[in-house]
Amino acid sequence: MYNNRWRAGGLSVAYFLKRSKLNYLILDAEGNSGGSWLHTWDSLKLFSPSQYSSLSGWQMPTTKQEYPTKEEYLSYLSNYEKRYNFPIQRSTFVEEVVKEGELFKLKTNQGVFISKTVVSATGTARSPFIPIYPKIDEFLGMQIHSSAYKNSSPFRNKRVVVVGGGNSGAQILAEVSKVAYTKWVTLDKPTFLPEEIDGRYLFNQANEKYLKKKNTSNTLQVSLSDIVQVESVKDGLARNVFKDHRPFSSFYKNGVIWQDGKKEAFDAIIWCTGFRPYLNHLKKLNIIENDKVITKNTRAVKESNLWLVGYGNWTGFASATIYGVGKTAKITAKEIINSLS
Known part of the structure; x- marks a missing residue:
């Protein structure tokens, strides 16, 4: 093997x-x-x-x-x-x-x-997967995938976009937001699991597929892409840093162009895109x-x-x-x- x-x-x-x-x-x-x-x-x-x-x-x-x-x-x-x-x-x-x-x-x-x-x-x-965006090669700032991310030091006092709504995106955003100005880009509104639900319940789904809520006949369907509230995520929630934005439409040399046509300058993009x-x-x-x-x-x-x-x-x-x-x-x-x- x-x-x-x-x-x-x-x-x-x-x-x-x-x-x-x-x-x-x-x-x-x-x-x-x-x-x-x-x-x-x-x-x-x-x-x-x-x-x-x-x-x-x-x-x-x-x-x-x-x-x-x-x-x-x-x-x-x-x-x-x-x-x-x-x-x-x-x-x-x-x-x-x-x-x-x-x-x-x-x-x-x-x-x-x-x-x-x-x-x-x-x-x-x-x-590592990085989605195709118009004019991505024209952007002059730093681009790294989460697979190459080590810590927040290179981003101190920078303007950073974190792209990706899963657990890696949330954890990296929580860390980088302590030292940098950040914006969070996700395809859809991210789902944060309740505090008491973590990976043990997600893994049990491998057998049961669904997690039953206590004292109800309803079921809570959970996904491995849902965000678990580990310590760094709880800290980020307390600091209100998880303000999600839908994807921008294009790059330009100094940053990104949002769907409404507004340009915004950034120093770096961290791709947490799987x-x-x-x-x-x-x-x-x-x-x-x-x-x-x-x-x-x-x-x-x-x-x-x-x-x-x-x-x-x-x-x-x-x-x-x-x-x-x-x-x-x-x-x-x-x-x-x-x-x-």
Whole structure:
């Protein structure tokens, strides 16, 4: 299997494969454990408690505060690998996967690997998405995607637009607004979950789909894109910084042009606009359609010995989440074991 950047998917499958007698190897593009978590912003916190942020087989230890920090989660991932002694080859980036007869040939920066079956767990972190706007190339200010954001220091005393209405947009806006003038651009009015609802309820939706309100027959439908009130978001709400605006119509060299034609100067744009599946390595297999691979569960329909884990709902409900991926990883491992037995 290979895990160019995302981490939970590859490790979850490895946990279930370890119970079998199969020989397998994790090819990891990173030099250290942590995958995409190594590249997230400094103050990032998970939006569910540690027991709901755990991989299969071993619960994450209780953290100092309710929501684990980036460093606490990186430590957990490292210890998880050591606990199960997974076979991992670091600093190995899978550039291309081709099929030769009944075998896969994986071409990497560390040579060629041959395998009967392949699990792709590259996730989305290597494919940041930035929407197309008129005259975007004429803007002279700074533009970064949330995947490259580390902290608010470069934006001190600047005029900044944060684009994107999900959890990353809200958390980054809350942080940057402390040191800069900010405006928040979202496609629709963002939804803030009630204070008592966090990631643990969102992940339970992987089983139940809906969260029932207490003492009512109604149901509260929640989404993974709804904003959880972690500490930074609560602080932002208290400071009234979440004043959302609908998208501007165009850029000009010094800033943006709003829908009413008004120009406004800005120094920087932070794109919190999500990601697309990273599937470049699978192009030679000719199975990618509209940024996806047709699968049954996680198994590729057109390449029956290829599995895709952790890319989103098309590879299993909530499979792009830490908690949700374990459910699909278990099925994946079972199918691999059966196919090779």
